[in-house]
Amino acid sequence: MQLQLESPLDMHLHLRQDDMLKIVAPLSAASFAGAVIMPNLLPPVDSAERLANYRRAIDAAVGDLTFEPYMTLFFRDYSEGELLTLREHIIGIKLYPAGVTTNSDAGVAALEAAESTIGRMEDLGIPLLVHGETNDFVMDREEAFLSVYDRLAQRFPRLQITMEHITTRRAVELLERHDNLRATVTLHHLLITLDDLAGGLLNPHLFCKPIAKRPEDRQALLEAALAAHPRLMFGSDSAPHPLSSKECSGCAAGVFTAPIALPMLAELFERHGALDKLQDFVSGNAQRLYGITPPPKVVRLHKEEFHIPAAYGPVVPMNAGGTVTWCLS
């Protein structure tokens, strides 16, 4: 049994820098025709020069593989002149609401300072990508932020806003309320709940932000993904950390899924009789929502047990040592 995917896209990806970039970029490029590249480096990608340098480093790491890095900038105040110059090099600007504290009112207040730049982005047709969490109790952070999305969507009706890596039923419901809201969802949030992280032994390799939520949340995300909800896109949020930063006393957040995402998605969609929806979920929706045309690239999978490696270099993938019923051809 074979499966062909046309130009699959990963709409939320961390590629890191230097040695880690060289390890993980080819793994994404083996599966995907392109990916939206997160800008949260040290220092963040927030200038034309850093953007160009990062793009060059990614292209070098990918080598001859067909792979379009859809670059993003780290949100700060940008002048209209800057945005005009940068616009053609990016797919959007990523907002990490650092000032967002304790409740959504404060979130809105902190965002008010950002509104002039957001207004310029709306005028210039630059999408806003948002890590939508407050600093509330860890299980409440996404839901507490939803009112900020609600307000942004109303206040900037022509702005395209992506709720990144949604994890709750209420976030799925919010998609219905505003035409200018869309969302990405990860592989791991379709598969796990807090139980998988902490219900038996604690598994640091499933620790991520936003944290995996309740069974009813996963169910809502899964139903939306399996139906290829027209405003939902696959974004792995694949986030590599070396083993030494995961199996330790202060474990970094992030699940590494890039090399296994398509086989595991195929397995999941097949199990639910929804393989016919996978193309839209991993490419069609993103092309339509962002108005992008990725490089032509056919990725083939076949039905064969694939043993997930214990590690890719220093990085332990999700389900390391396990198996998946589909395999990249």
Added chain:
Amino acid sequence: MQLQLESPLDMHLHLRQDDMLKIVAPLSAASFAGAVIMPNLLPPVDSAERLANYRRAIDAAVGDLTFEPYMTLFFRDYSEGELLTLREHIIGIKLYPAGVTTNSDAGVAALEAAESTIGRMEDLGIPLLVHGETNDFVMDREEAFLSVYDRLAQRFPRLQITMEHITTRRAVELLERHDNLRATVTLHHLLITLDDLAGGLLNPHLFCKPIAKRPEDRQALLEAALAAHPRLMFGSDSAPHPLSSKECSGCAAGVFTAPIALPMLAELFERHGALDKLQDFVSGNAQRLYGITPPPKVVRLHKEEFHIPAAYGPVVPMNAGGTVTWCLS
């Protein structure tokens, strides 16, 4: 500034066996006049011989220190003859409801098989100590079990039932409903929520079962402890694991607090102006509820910054490397 505690008791303690026992037993005996010793060894403590052997090993590990190990048996079907023989050597029998699955109805069903032994315990005045969790979603497990406590308390009105290591507001509320229910609460559940485990970096040394819950749960536990609620007792659930079982891909549940519990409790109760309630919380309530008279032992603390060690042998304590404002004299 000095604080004297008369015969402080730890009403829920894991001492393990062999080398670990030799490391941790003296640390508990340095702070406490006695402790209720959990029987979940491999194999479990469920016979007169194992009970006697374990007691002997504990006494040997404690050496010359004044320390009464209040022994428990692991729950199984016990005949009346067995219970009559064992009764004088134990403070109670600990039930880990292994058959409890997915919901409290199943929990009750699984417990029905246990009811003849529980009935004998009631008749003989042997307390029942319970790990009250179902196999539901990890944040719901204790609340889902409360209906089992409710039923047990009604069905066996003369049975003394201890809800071990309670973690939720609703468990505190349930204490009001039945005179024959009492509870232990740990130090860590008075201090942390799921945020401390997983809200920032993931901290495996704060991973425990039951998992730390929500801020409103901690608040309810704290209010009950600070008031020395007459049916609430301190039980550390101090559970030592070697570092290699904590900072790894499958981290064992347990927080090690035995050597720092009294200083941290003094700090906590002082901060809330409740130092006058500490004696009842760490000894008086337990003496009254179990009808025990621990060996006379005055434990003195003084106000001095204590630097919590990075490890006690192979075991990392809670707040390793941090400080606490009270110190054992």
